[in-house]
Amino acid sequence: MLPLVAGVDSSTQSCKLVIRDADSGALVRQGRASHPDGTEVDPAAWWAALGEAVSAAGGLADVVAVSVAGQQHGMVCLDETGEVVRPALLWNDTRSAGAAAELIAEAGDGDTGRRYWADAVGVVPVASITITKLRWLARNEPRNAARVAAVCLPHDWLTWRLGGAPGLAALGTDRSDASGTGYWASTTGRYRGDLLEQAFGRMVTVPRVLGPVEPAGRLDPAALMGPPDAAPALLGPGGGDNAAAAFGVGAGPGDVVVSIGTSGTVSGVAEQPTADPTGIVAGFADVTGRYLPLVCTLNAARVLDAVAALLGVGLAELADLALSVPPGADGLVMVPYLVGERTPNRPDATGAVHGLTPRTATPAHLARSAVEGMLCALADGLDALAGQGVAVRRVILVGGGARSAAVRRVAPQVFGVPVVTPPPGEYVADGAARQAAWVASGRADPPVWTAATTRTWEADPVPAIRARYAQAREHVVDRGT
Numbered sequence: 001m002l003p004l005v006a007g008v009d010s011s012t013q014s015c016k017l018v019i020r021d022a023d024s025g026a027l028v029r030q031g032r033a034s035h036p037d038g039t040e041v042d043p044a045a046w047w048a049a050l051g052e053a054v055s056a057a058g059g060l061a062d063v064v065a066v067s068v069a070g071q072q073h074g075m076v077c078l079d080e081t082g083e084v085v086r087p088a089l090l091w092n093d094t095r096s097a098g099a100a101a102e103l104i105a106e107a108g109d110g111d112t113g114r115r116y117w118a119d120a121v122g123v124v125p126v127a128s129i130t131i132t133k134l135r136w137l138a139r140n141e142p143r144n145a146a147r148v149a150a151v152c153l154p155h156d157w158l159t160w161r162l163g164g165a166p167g168l169a170a171l172g173t174d175r176s177d178a179s180g181t182g183y184w185a186s187t188t189g190r191y192r193g194d195l196l197e198q199a200f201g202r203m204v205t206v207p208r209v210l211g212p213v214e215p216a217g218r219l220d221p222a223a224l225m226g227p228p229d230a231a232p233a234l235l236g237p238g239g240g241d242n243a244a245a246a247f248g249v250g251a252g253p254g255d256v257v258v259s260i261g262t263s264g265t266v267s268g269v270a271e272q273p274t275a276d277p278t279g280i281v282a283g284f285a286d287v288t289g290r291y292l293p294l295v296c297t298l299n300a301a302r303v304l305d306a307v308a309a310l311l312g313v314g315l316a317e318l319a320d321l322a323l324s325v326p327p328g329a330d331g332l333v334m335v336p337y338l339v340g341e342r343t344p345n346r347p348d349a350t351g352a353v354h355g356l357t358p359r360t361a362t363p364a365h366l367a368r369s370a371v372e373g374m375l376c377a378l379a380d381g382l383d384a385l386a387g388q389g390v391a392v393r394r395v396i397l398v399g400g401g402a403r404s405a406a407v408r409r410v411a412p413q414v415f416g417v418p419v420v421t422p423p424p425g426e427y428v429a430d431g432a433a434r435q436a437a438w439v440a441s442g443r444a445d446p447p448v449w450t451a452a453t454t455r456t457w458e459a460d461p462v463p464a465i466r467a468r469y470a471q472a473r474e475h476v477v478d479r480g481t
């Protein structure tokens, strides 16, 4: 029998699992299950969804290794017995925006504070970053805070559960996810316990940071439907979802991966760490021992979901409508800050539509403005990444939103570089599966899997789209209380 490996993507909206041939990477089976909505979620729901996805994929009895990738930054607090203290605050929960501002101010006024954090841990705190959530918990829920014995991230917790939850000392994570906490420095490969203590008031247990091919343990047959007689599969270190996607699509020099999921992300693999004091580019690590400078927006695929719902159409029809009007939507511009924004740091902002005239007041213009506005926010991220020295020769487009025909056609007009789409698939889960195969192989280099046939989308850049967006994005109002 061929050796099989499993990769998991426990993302914001769902859990996806792929089982692939360890040597060729051929897809053998897959499964998925939904996650609940909301920006705070009981991790038990992720565990239940993983169980459902595993069942749908026919179980894990025949796999030799499993790796879990997941949404970054979510704060999973555990008490001394390993029980979850409160629902996890997710990366897109903005309640800790004030805590982020406090932490920056404590490090120095304005630019000094931001520079301090960028140099210390590669990121300037915003509400998404785990350390700000710890500060929020300490200030707002002292009883829960007092119970916290350990803090970890979604992928760490799921991997630990797959290993049978063998005590807090067994918690593990990897460089890519550790680099999104705000208390681990990718430059030194060490925790900054002093920063965690400053934010939370005391030190707690944090997961051991595993190397790129260092096993996190073995699958506990009792944990999840593995038959007790099967040789227990190895557990890979896993990773943050964006780092897993970059590994899954095999991004190389000059490739920038743009993911359009719940979040919009723009990232590229780099040989050296970055430290951007503006906070726009997060200096994350990747899953191979290198780095993954990344820009993240809070408003991506769900902008299209919201506008499709508003217009009472499906996503395919929304794409048709968007493509039925010219680039620039005759001047209609959407600033897509529906849930507040992280890049730029406007946690309380709302969305806006500018340029309404009798001509542009049509469903098609609104559809086009949603696609263009969402992509313009990502194009700003592309510029910021280039500003950090990342080469941008082409964009590899992934995530649920990459399935939209309108997104594919408009993206090269807005980004100004060719856009490549692999066939629709689960590239985060694939990256996790490739890591699992690497861990199982015991080799120095990752397996080279057969590359999927890609399609390239090219179009003349339309700079006017971004110019008008740049004018519009300054004009939004904050949420009312």
Ligand SMILES: Nc1ncnc2c1ncn2[C@@H]1O[C@H](COP(=O)(O)OP(=O)(O)O)[C@@H](O)[C@H]1O
Pocket: 011, 012, 013, 014, 260, 261, 262, 263, 301, 302, 304, 305, 315, 316, 398, 399, 400, 401, 402, 403, 404, 405
């Ligand atoms: N054809 C499509 N057009 C536009 N959006 C799509 C399409 N198919 C899926 N999506 C969107 O993709 C999103 C889910 O993408 P995914 O990358 O799985 O998100 P996440 O990783 O954040 O859970 C949903 O908001 C869904 O509506």
Ligand SMILES: O=C(CO)[C@@H](O)[C@H](O)COP(=O)(O)O
Pocket: 011, 012, 013, 070, 071, 072, 073, 091, 128, 180, 240, 241, 242, 259, 261, 262, 263, 264, 265, 294, 296
């Ligand atoms: O916060 C970030 C990256 O910094 C997000 O990219 C999350 O990692 C969630 O990803 P999706 O579930 O939207 O793919």
